[in-house]
Amino acid sequence: MDWFLIISSGAKIAIITFGIILPMVALCSLAERKVSAFIQDRIGPNRVGIPMTLFGAKKDIALLGLVQPLADGLKFLLKEDFTPKHVRKFYFWLAPALVLVPALLTVGVIPFGSSIQVLGKQIPLVIADLSIGPLFVFAISSLGVYGIVLAGWASNSKYPFLGGVRSSSQMISYEIALGLSVIPVLMIFGDMNLGSIVRFQDANGWLLFPAWGSGWTLQRWILLIPLVISFVIFTVSIFAETNRAPFDLPECETELVAGYHTEYSSMKFALFFLGEYAAMIVGSALIVTLFLGGWSIPFGHYLGLGAADAIGNWWVGLLHVGCFLTKVAAFIFFFMWVRWTVPRFRFDQLMRLGWIFFFEIALANVFLTALILMLVK
Amino acid sequence: MAYTVPRPKLSLLERTYFPTLIGGLKITLGHFIRFVQGKGKVTMSYPEEKWDASLPEHYRGAPTLVTDEHERERCVACQLCEFICPPRAITIVPEQIPAADKFAKVEKRPKAFEIDMIRCIYCGMCEEVCPEQAIFLRKDYAITGTTRAEMVHDKTRLYELGGIREGLVNKWNPLK
Amino acid sequence: MPSVLFYLFSAIMLGFGILVVALRNPVSSALSLAMSFLGLAALFVSLGAFFIGIIQVLVYAGAVMVLFLFIIMLFDIKAEERRKLNLPAVIGGIVLVLIFTLQLATVLSDFQPGKRQINTVPLDPANALATRHANGLTVPTIDKDLAAGELPDVKLIGETLFTKYNFHLQIVGVLLLVATVGVIVISRREDKTVEPVPAK
Numbered sequence: 237m238d239w240f241l242i243i244s245s246g247a248k249i250a251i252i253t254f255g256i257i258l259p260m261v262a263l264c265s266l267a268e269r270k271v272s273a274f275i276q277d278r279i280g281p282n283r284v285g286i287p288m289t290l291f292g293a294k295k296d297i298a299l300l301g302l303v304q305p306l307a308d309g310l311k312f313l314l315k316e317d318f319t320p321k322h323v324r325k326f327y328f329w330l331a332p333a334l335v336l337v338p339a340l341l342t343v344g345v346i347p348f349g350s351s352i353q354v355l356g357k358q359i360p361l362v363i364a365d366l367s368i369g370p371l372f373v374f375a376i377s378s379l380g381v382y383g384i385v386l387a388g389w390a391s392n393s394k395y396p397f398l399g400g401v402r403s404s405s406q407m408i409s410y411e412i413a414l415g416l417s418v419i420p421v422l423m424i425f426g427d428m429n430l431g432s433i434v435r436f437q438d439a440n441g442w443l444l445f446p447a448w449g450s451g452w453t454l455q456r457w458i459l460l461i462p463l464v465i466s467f468v469i470f471t472v473s474i475f476a477e478t479n480r481a482p483f484d485l486p487e488c489e490t491e492l493v494a495g496y497h498t499e500y501s502s503m504k505f506a507l508f509f510l511g512e513y514a515a516m517i518v519g520s521a522l523i524v525t526l527f528l529g530g531w532s533i534p535f536g537h538y539l540g541l542g543a544a545d546a547i548g549n550w551w552v553g554l555l556h557v558g559c560f561l562t563k564v565a566a567f568i569f570f571f572m573w574v575r576w577t578v579p580r581f582r583f584d585q586l587m588r589l590g591w592i593f594f595f596e597i598a599l600a601n602v603f604l605t606a607l608i609l610m611l612v613k
Numbered sequence: 614m615a616y617t618v619p620r621p622k623l624s625l626l627e628r629t630y631f632p633t634l635i636g637g638l639k640i641t642l643g644h645f646i647r648f649v650q651g652k653g654k655v656t657m658s659y660p661e662e663k664w665d666a667s668l669p670e671h672y673r674g675a676p677t678l679v680t681d682e683h684e685r686e687r688c689v690a691c692q693l694c695e696f697i698c699p700p701r702a703i704t705i706v707p708e709q710i711p712a713a714d715k716f717a718k719v720e721k722r723p724k725a726f727e728i729d730m731i732r733c734i735y736c737g738m739c740e741e742v743c744p745e746q747a748i749f750l751r752k753d754y755a756i757t758g759t760t761r762a763e764m765v766h767d768k769t770r771l772y773e774l775g776g777i778r779e780g781l782v783n784k785w786n787p788l789k
Numbered sequence: 790m791p792s793v794l795f796y797l798f799s800a801i802m803l804g805f806g807i808l809v810v811a812l813r814n815p816v817s818s819a820l821s822l823a824m825s826f827l828g829l830a831a832l833f834v835s836l837g838a839f840f841i842g843i844i845q846v847l848v849y850a851g852a853v854m855v856l857f858l859f860i861i862m863l864f865d866i867k868a869e870e871r872r873k874l875n876l877p878a879v880i881g882g883i884v885l886v887l888i889f890t891l892q893l894a895t896v897l898s899d900f901q902p903g904k905r906q907i908n909t910v911p912l913d914p915a916n917a918l919a920t921r922h923a924n925g926l927t928v929p930t931i932d933k934d935l936a937a938g939e940l941p942d943v944k945l946i947g948e949t950l951f952t953k954y955n956f957h958l959q960i961v962g963v964l965l966l967v968a969t970v971g972v973i974v975i976s977r978r979e980d981k982t983v984e985p986v987p988a989k
Binding site for chain 1: 820840843844846850852855859862929939940941
């Protein structure tokens with residue numbers, strides 16, 4: 237048995253989950269409030285810092301409110317964990333876990349960086365280098381709907397129930413658009429391994445920015461037409477899949493109080509919250525990996541910062557991780573930016589968009605890509 | 614009668630939803646960037662920054678009692694403010710000034726004068742009705758307490774807040 | 790280690806499969822079925838068939854069961870919980886299962902390739918590549934994977950579906966289309982909407 241593989245995999249799981257994703261989730265909850273505040277000309281949370289007054293000092297150190305997520309977490313843990321009498325207990329307790337777990341599982345196939353040298357060995361920075369990366373993400377994230385549906389059903393009251401029903405139909409509808417819109421991408425790569433997809437983009441230009449390597453061909457630039465369509469449909473579908481505004485109908489405050497988590501309180505509520513943000517991070521990471529070159533640095537091929545340069549150079553590996561996280565952070569900002577701009581859709585509009593427009597356009601897009609791949613060499 | 618508002622005819626581009634979406638994103642990004650540059654700030658960081666310096670002349674804060682320059686209580690316990698007070702926040706117990714007192718000729722003064730600041734609505738009617746100009750609305754607005762009893766201002770507290778008011782007692786004295 | 794996992798996931802699959810029929814609450818049954826699918830998917834993955842395993846999760850656990858749950862949630866499940874066990878049906882079911890198991894056992898005992906141990910038959914991509922070339926089969930992406938010593942299971946399934954079983958695939962596609970159109974025709978509402986009053 238290869239102990240090095242097992243230990244390094246364990247370390248990767250621990251570092252990526254507890255060192256990257258969960259702190260990112262925490263920071264996201266702060267960033268969301270800050271971004272919304274800035275967009276609305278407010279200041280946002282800026283008080284919570286190191287409470288020096290507790291130790292007898294004159295003033296607290298505010299640190300721009302960066303400690304706010306810790307305070308929120310503490311509040312969630314210390315609140316009364318109230319279970320209403322009318323709920324179905326088993327499923328009521330199961331649901332929050334079912335929301336968070338799939339979101340965290342999908343992280344497993346996303347390449348966070350090229351590779352990094354530890355103890356003289358080159359470790360690829362992806363937990364499981366599956367040959368069916370995007371499908372794995374779709375499959376596992378499609379299980380996330382169970383948590384929401386069960387939360388709605390187990391709460392045994394009407395608003396959560398409506399939220400659960402909405403969520404299940406919404407997620408199933410948009411999974412189709414999501415799956416179809418990614419097909420042109422896979423057709424171009426001829427591969428479903430996310431690691432090799434990123435290595436291809438590192439060498440030959442990002443899908444949406446084919447400006448180096450073998451990217452300077454007529455075919456790649458004509459392919460931008462179907463790819464931009466794919467990108468738009470994919471991004472919008474990710475919005476719908478993660479229940480983010482403008483598609484946050486399952487928890488639509490104005491109609492359903494708080495939707496599927498109306499009856500939840502304290503840490504159980506927080507798990508829904510964390511699950512939503514984790515799904516958002518994974519969604520952004522997937523978009524970045526498929527369309528925007530994952531960890532690859534633009535023109536890194538020429539600058540000596542490509543995939544091959546990471547071998548034996550630990551700092552290039554770290555630079556790749558940094559590049560990936562920057563791109564993901566930019567995308568998360570985009571998610572928040574859209575949330576605080578666009579009003580919520582009506583449910584029939586959402587279904588119309590998914591079934592009548594995205595489904596057909598994505599299908600036609602597959603044909604268009606095939607035609608271009610066949611005709612333009 | 615039912616009246617149908619005609620929907621505007623949208624062009625094909627408008628119907629794709631993208632122009633409005635991008636327009637909206639531009640507006641919010643504009644606000645975001647202006648804020649980050651420090652230009653769009655409208656919120657006041659309250660405990661550090663306060664309105665105190667720029668409060669308007671007519672600002673109505675906490676009602677207080679004042680003494681005149683000889684340290685005589687101006688209030689003569691006529692109880693007009695108690696009667697006019699819409700939320701009935703004021704309670705006055707009048708007493709006769711003993712003959713030995715320096716100001717015995719004023720005859721009456723409040724033995725107890727309490728304003729319940731939980732009830733007070735800062736309307737200023739007490740000030741307006743007072744024939745002696747003994748009660749004034751000052752500019753204090755941060756009236757807090759941890760108990761209900763603390764929120765009831767008694768006579769000493771009211772004089773402490775009000776201080777001394779000099780000058781003539783005439784009804785529409787511009788001095789505040 | 791793998792055999793331990795095999796027994797674990799088989800147990801999950803069969804245990805939850807029994808729970809599907811044993812539990813009285815339809816939602817619990819539906820979730821048990823989903824768990825059973827997950828166990829099955831894990832078994833596929835342990836056989837190296839990642840694609841089938843993931844499709845099992847994506848289609849059955851992720852989409853079909855969610856739709857089931859969606860429908861069940863709209864029912865009054867209390868009536869279902871109160872229903873008594875139908876003894877003849879239970880006995881009949883058990884007898885059917887026994888007969889089916891017996892049949893499966895007799896068929897499988899005659900199945901010769903099943904007697905080989907899977908770890909005695911290692912993957913041989915280089916040989917497969919040579920055989921494919923000899924048979925005139927060249928698909929660049931499959932060749933690339935085989936040359937790199939990987940099993941291109943997704944691509945092989947795609948190739949088989951679109952060459953060997955292309956006709957069948959088209960027939961199934963038409964069947965699904967007909968079913969979809971049929972559902973839409975049946976569920977279409979009668980058009981009784983009133984024309985809006987024009988503005989005066």
